Amino acid sequence: SQQGEEDPQALSIQEGENATMNCSYKTSINNLQWYRQNSGRGLVHLILIRSNEREKHSGRLRVTLDTSKKSSSLLITASRAADTASYFCATDGFYGGSQGNLIFGKGTKLSVKP
Amino acid sequence: EPEVTQTPSHQVTQMGQEVILRCVPISNHLYFYWYRQILGQKVEFLVSFYNNEISEKSEIFDDQFSVERPDGSNFTLKIRSTKLEDSAMYFCASSDSGRNEQFFGPGTRLTVL
Numbered sequence: 001s002q003q004g005e006e007d008p009q010a011l012s013i014q015e016g017e018n019a020t021m022n023c024s025y026k027t028s029i030n031n032l033q034w035y036r037q038n039s040g041r042g043l044v045h046l047i048l049i050r051s052n053e054r055e056k057h058s059g060r061l062r063v064t065l066d067t068s069k070k071s072s073s074l075l076i077t078a079s080r081a082a083d084t085a086s087y088f089c090a091t092d093g094f095y096g097g098s099q100g101n102l103i104f105g106k107g108t109k110l111s112v113k114p
Numbered sequence: 115e116p117e118v119t120q121t122p123s124h125q126v127t128q129m130g131q132e133v134i135l136r137c138v139p140i141s142n143h144l145y146f147y148w149y150r151q152i153l154g155q156k157v158e159f160l161v162s163f164y165n166n167e168i169s170e171k172s173e174i175f176d177d178q179f180s181v182e183r184p185d186g187s188n189f190t191l192k193i194r195s196t197k198l199e200d201s202a203m204y205f206c207a208s209s210d211s212g213r214n215e216q217f218f219g220p221g222t223r224l225t226v227l
Contacts, residue, residue, distance in 0.1 A: 040203075100213055101147065101169075102149070102159060103159065106155075
């Protein structure tokens with residue numbers, strides 16, 4: 001499989017519920033970033049977690065990183081309809097890493113129903 | 115809040131024509147990137163640029179592609195002779211460090227007919 005693969009591919013929840021998305025990767029990384037993309041729009045940076053960090057919070061977002069399992073998860077708590085978007089993890093390191101070239105996964109399409 | 119801007123938002127061109135996609139990175143950033151996303155597919159790295167030269171490029175970035183920072187603010191991607199398969203959304207990104215967050219522009223949708 002590719003570097004940075006998210007699962008599930010699609011997730012549908014009710015407003016107020018929590019959403020958890022997972023990402024797995026293959027090579028060593030310096031950091032892992034999560035992005036959001038609304039349909040047909042640009043990528044919005046959500047959070048960066050470095051390889052020496054295990055957990056990071058930003059508002060309703062919680063990201064974990066397990067470098068031994070080469071996996072990360074993104075938790076969105078108390079979801080809102082406005083959270084409906086595709087979520088991507090992106091890792092660096094594949095092309096050498098020092099310049100931070102990112103490798104993206106295929107994304108999880110999150111649908112939050114009001 | 116500073117942001118990356120891209121022009122045009124949508125470019126339609128005929129196969130074989132040259133196109134130039136323009137980006138204005140965040141002003142104090144030093145690292146610049148181009149990515150593309152074919153409809154329904156994942157975002158793919160094309161090229162990174164630092165200190166006025168290409169740092170790394172992917173296998174997608176062949177001789178038909180070139181990048182330039184013609185002045186202190188713009189960063190351009192040129193496709194010399196477009197092919198149908200170049201149709202995609204092209205994103206510019208910038209960062210203050212090779213190891214920090216990358217901030218993406220809104221993208222240019224390129225349609226090659």
